[in-house]
Amino acid sequence: MQINQFKIEIFIPKEFVEQLGDKLSEANVGKIGNYDHCMSINEVKGYWRPLKGAEPHEGNIGELCKGEECKIEMRCKREYVENALKIIRKVHPYEEPVINVIPILNELFE
Template sequence: NVISITNVRGYWRPLEGSNPFIGEVGKVCEGQECKIEIRCKKEYVRNAIKVIKKIHPYEEPLINIIPIINELFE
Protein backbone atom coordinates (compact mmCIF):
# COMPACT_ATOMS: atom_id res chain seq x y z
CA ASN A 1 0.00 0.00 0.00
CA VAL A 2 1.27 3.44 -0.97
CA ILE A 3 0.02 7.00 -0.43
CA SER A 4 1.18 10.24 -2.09
CA ILE A 5 0.04 13.75 -1.15
CA THR A 6 0.49 16.73 -3.48
CA ASN A 7 -0.52 20.37 -2.93
CA VAL A 8 -2.57 21.62 -5.89
CA ARG A 9 -4.69 24.63 -6.83
CA GLY A 10 -8.31 23.56 -7.32
CA TYR A 11 -11.18 25.28 -9.15
CA TRP A 12 -14.88 24.54 -8.68
CA ARG A 13 -18.33 26.09 -9.07
CA PRO A 14 -20.91 25.25 -6.37
CA LEU A 15 -24.20 24.40 -8.07
CA GLU A 16 -27.69 25.66 -7.24
CA GLY A 17 -29.09 23.76 -4.26
CA SER A 18 -25.66 22.99 -2.81
CA ASN A 19 -24.33 24.10 0.55
CA PRO A 20 -20.68 24.89 -0.26
CA PHE A 21 -18.02 24.48 2.43
CA ILE A 22 -16.06 27.27 0.68
CA GLY A 23 -17.28 29.74 -1.95
CA GLU A 24 -20.62 30.93 -3.25
CA VAL A 25 -23.25 29.12 -5.30
CA GLY A 26 -22.84 29.85 -9.03
CA LYS A 27 -19.40 31.47 -8.74
CA VAL A 28 -16.11 29.89 -9.79
CA CYS A 29 -13.93 29.44 -6.73
CA GLU A 30 -10.30 28.53 -6.33
CA GLY A 31 -8.18 27.41 -3.45
CA GLN A 32 -5.27 25.36 -2.22
CA GLU A 33 -6.13 21.67 -1.96
CA CYS A 34 -4.35 18.41 -1.25
CA LYS A 35 -4.51 15.71 -3.90
CA ILE A 36 -4.21 12.32 -2.24
CA GLU A 37 -3.34 9.24 -4.28
CA ILE A 38 -3.73 5.86 -2.62
CA ARG A 39 -2.61 2.56 -4.07
CA CYS A 40 -4.24 -0.42 -2.42
CA LYS A 41 -5.47 -3.89 -3.17
CA LYS A 42 -8.83 -4.21 -4.92
CA GLU A 43 -10.46 -5.68 -1.81
CA TYR A 44 -9.69 -2.48 0.17
CA VAL A 45 -11.15 0.02 -2.33
CA ARG A 46 -14.68 0.14 -0.85
CA ASN A 47 -13.32 0.75 2.64
CA ALA A 48 -10.95 3.46 1.35
CA ILE A 49 -13.91 5.24 -0.28
CA LYS A 50 -15.90 5.08 2.98
CA VAL A 51 -13.01 6.62 4.91
CA ILE A 52 -12.53 9.40 2.33
CA LYS A 53 -16.22 10.31 2.41
CA LYS A 54 -16.23 10.28 6.22
CA ILE A 55 -13.31 12.71 6.64
CA HIS A 56 -13.69 14.89 3.51
CA PRO A 57 -14.94 18.41 4.40
CA TYR A 58 -16.84 19.04 1.14
CA GLU A 59 -20.26 17.79 0.10
CA GLU A 60 -18.88 15.49 -2.59
CA PRO A 61 -15.20 14.52 -2.83
CA LEU A 62 -13.69 13.82 -6.24
CA ILE A 63 -12.73 10.13 -6.28
CA ASN A 64 -11.18 8.41 -9.30
CA ILE A 65 -10.59 4.65 -9.20
CA ILE A 66 -7.83 3.73 -11.65
CA PRO A 67 -6.95 0.04 -12.04
CA ILE A 68 -3.21 -0.62 -12.31
CA ILE A 69 -2.31 -3.18 -14.96
CA ASN A 70 1.48 -3.29 -14.59
CA GLU A 71 1.50 -7.07 -15.02
CA LEU A 72 0.60 -6.59 -18.71
CA PHE A 73 3.94 -4.85 -19.32
CA GLU A 74 6.39 -7.17 -17.56
Protein backbone atom coordinates in the same frame (compact mmCIF):
# COMPACT_ATOMS: atom_id res chain seq x y z
CA MET B 1 -6.82 -11.59 -15.89
CA GLN B 2 -8.48 -9.62 -13.08
CA ILE B 3 -6.92 -6.33 -11.98
CA ASN B 4 -6.05 -6.56 -8.27
CA GLN B 5 -4.29 -3.24 -7.62
CA PHE B 6 -5.70 0.27 -7.94
CA LYS B 7 -4.49 3.81 -7.40
CA ILE B 8 -6.87 5.97 -5.43
CA GLU B 9 -6.53 9.67 -6.16
CA ILE B 10 -8.24 12.17 -3.85
CA PHE B 11 -8.37 15.98 -3.88
CA ILE B 12 -8.76 17.37 -0.36
CA PRO B 13 -7.93 20.48 1.70
CA LYS B 14 -4.44 20.36 3.21
CA GLU B 15 -5.70 20.32 6.80
CA PHE B 16 -7.40 16.93 6.22
CA VAL B 17 -4.44 15.14 4.55
CA GLU B 18 -2.87 13.62 7.68
CA GLN B 19 -6.18 12.42 9.14
CA LEU B 20 -7.25 10.84 5.84
CA GLY B 21 -3.86 9.21 5.30
CA ASP B 22 -3.94 7.70 8.80
CA LYS B 23 -7.49 6.35 8.42
CA LEU B 24 -6.77 4.85 4.99
CA SER B 25 -3.54 3.25 6.23
CA GLU B 26 -5.46 1.63 9.10
CA ALA B 27 -7.69 0.08 6.38
CA ASN B 28 -4.72 -1.43 4.46
CA VAL B 29 -4.64 1.29 1.81
CA GLY B 30 -1.16 2.50 0.90
CA LYS B 31 0.51 -0.80 1.72
CA ILE B 32 3.25 -1.83 -0.70
CA GLY B 33 5.25 -4.94 0.17
CA ASN B 34 6.70 -4.50 3.66
CA TYR B 35 5.79 -0.80 3.84
CA ASP B 36 2.60 0.94 4.86
CA HIS B 37 1.42 4.56 4.90
CA CYS B 38 2.79 4.91 1.34
CA MET B 39 1.28 7.93 -0.33
CA SER B 40 2.18 10.77 -2.63
CA ILE B 41 0.94 14.28 -1.89
CA ASN B 42 0.99 17.19 -4.34
CA GLU B 43 -0.33 20.67 -3.76
CA VAL B 44 -2.74 21.78 -6.49
CA LYS B 45 -5.07 24.69 -7.20
CA GLY B 46 -8.73 23.72 -7.51
CA TYR B 47 -11.58 25.61 -9.19
CA TRP B 48 -15.34 25.10 -8.72
CA ARG B 49 -18.67 26.90 -8.85
CA PRO B 50 -21.36 25.78 -6.37
CA LEU B 51 -24.72 25.56 -8.12
CA LYS B 52 -28.20 26.09 -6.68
CA GLY B 53 -28.92 23.37 -4.12
CA ALA B 54 -25.25 22.86 -3.20
CA GLU B 55 -23.96 23.15 0.35
CA PRO B 56 -20.33 24.10 -0.28
CA HIS B 57 -17.57 23.64 2.29
CA GLU B 58 -16.01 26.79 0.79
CA GLY B 59 -17.36 29.40 -1.59
CA ASN B 60 -20.76 30.83 -2.45
CA ILE B 61 -23.57 29.64 -4.70
CA GLY B 62 -23.12 30.86 -8.28
CA GLU B 63 -19.60 32.24 -7.76
CA LEU B 64 -16.46 30.76 -9.30
CA CYS B 65 -14.15 29.76 -6.46
CA LYS B 66 -10.54 28.70 -6.28
CA GLY B 67 -8.43 27.33 -3.50
CA GLU B 68 -5.38 25.36 -2.52
CA GLU B 69 -5.90 21.62 -2.20
CA CYS B 70 -3.76 18.52 -2.05
CA LYS B 71 -3.91 15.53 -4.37
CA ILE B 72 -3.26 12.31 -2.47
CA GLU B 73 -2.37 9.13 -4.37
CA MET B 74 -2.29 5.72 -2.68
CA ARG B 75 -2.25 2.12 -3.89
CA CYS B 76 -5.02 -0.19 -2.82
CA LYS B 77 -5.82 -3.86 -3.29
CA ARG B 78 -9.19 -4.63 -4.88
CA GLU B 79 -10.64 -6.06 -1.66
CA TYR B 80 -10.06 -2.76 0.21
CA VAL B 81 -11.39 -0.29 -2.40
CA GLU B 82 -15.02 -0.25 -1.23
CA ASN B 83 -14.05 0.39 2.39
CA ALA B 84 -11.52 3.02 1.29
CA LEU B 85 -14.29 4.93 -0.51
CA LYS B 86 -16.45 4.86 2.64
CA ILE B 87 -13.57 6.20 4.73
CA ILE B 88 -12.81 8.97 2.25
CA ARG B 89 -16.44 10.12 2.20
CA LYS B 90 -16.58 10.05 6.00
CA VAL B 91 -13.39 12.12 6.52
CA HIS B 92 -13.65 14.42 3.47
CA PRO B 93 -15.28 17.81 4.16
CA TYR B 94 -16.63 18.35 0.62
CA GLU B 95 -20.21 17.59 -0.31
CA GLU B 96 -18.95 16.12 -3.64
CA PRO B 97 -15.34 14.96 -3.20
CA VAL B 98 -13.30 14.16 -6.29
CA ILE B 99 -12.17 10.54 -5.96
CA ASN B 100 -10.61 8.63 -8.85
CA VAL B 101 -10.04 4.88 -8.68
CA ILE B 102 -7.57 3.93 -11.40
CA PRO B 103 -6.53 0.35 -12.29
CA ILE B 104 -2.82 -0.45 -12.05
CA LEU B 105 -1.80 -2.70 -14.92
CA ASN B 106 1.76 -3.54 -13.78
CA GLU B 107 0.85 -7.11 -12.82
CA LEU B 108 -0.29 -7.82 -16.40
CA PHE B 109 3.29 -7.33 -17.59
CA GLU B 110 5.21 -9.18 -14.86
